[in-house]
Amino acid sequence: MKSALVTVLALLAYAYAQSVKIAAPAANSHITTTENVLIEVERPNSQTPSRDVAVLIGLRSCPNGDCDSVADSSALGTILYGGAYSPIPRTGGGAMYENYTVLIPDSVGTGSALLSVAHFYAGGVLNSPAIDQTNIVVQVDSA
Numbered sequence: 001m002k003s004a005l006v007t008v009l010a011l012l013a014y015a016y017a018q019s020v021k022i023a024a025p026a027a028n029s030h031i032t033t034t035e036n037v038l039i040e041v042e043r044p045n046s047q048t049p050s051r052d053v054a055v056l057i058g059l060r061s062c063p064n065g066d067c068d069s070v071a072d073s074s075a076l077g078t079i080l081y082g083g084a085y086s087p088i089p090r091t092g093g094g095a096m097y098e099n100y101t102v103l104i105p106d107s108v109g110t111g112s113a114l115l116s117v118a119h120f121y122a123g124g125v126l127n128s129p130a131i132d133q134t135n136i137v138v139q140v141d142s143a
């Protein structure tokens with residue numbers, strides 16, 4: 001039992017090590033409907049072998065400004081991008097990243113919204129498939 005728990009904890013720590021984060025825009029940035037936004041999806045340049053596959057980038061309006069409940073549901077809302085994730089090392093080493101330029105649709109409500117990235121990859125020497133997800137709150141202004 002104890003070893004099973006240790007294994008689970010090790011797997012969680014392992015999964016975390018591969019997790020992506022949104023390096024841009026900054027949390028609470030203002031974005032505008034019908035305009036393009038540059039999204040930088042970053043992951044650590046870890047020693048553990050892993051193979052990146054894809055990301056889904058979603059934007060979901062937060063009812064009454066409550067983004068915590070939106071984050072808890074993990075639903076992505078409007079998909080701004082879905083496709084390959086092939087990050088490259090930042091100049092001078094460090095994290096790996098890829099830029100995506102996405103259009104903010106007119107249909108996304110104004111006010112607080114959750115910008116989410118779900119990341120699919122195969123990790124470890126045995127290529128275990130895994131998904132991690134990260135979010136930031138942004139402020140949507142109308143054009």
Ligand SMILES: *[C@@H]1O[C@H](CO)[C@@H](O)[C@H](O)[C@H]1NC(C)=O
Pocket residue numbers: 024038040099
């Ligand atoms: C990614 O976007 C940033 C601006 O946020 C820019 O400085 C950088 O050169 C871009 N990288 C690539 C590979 O296009």
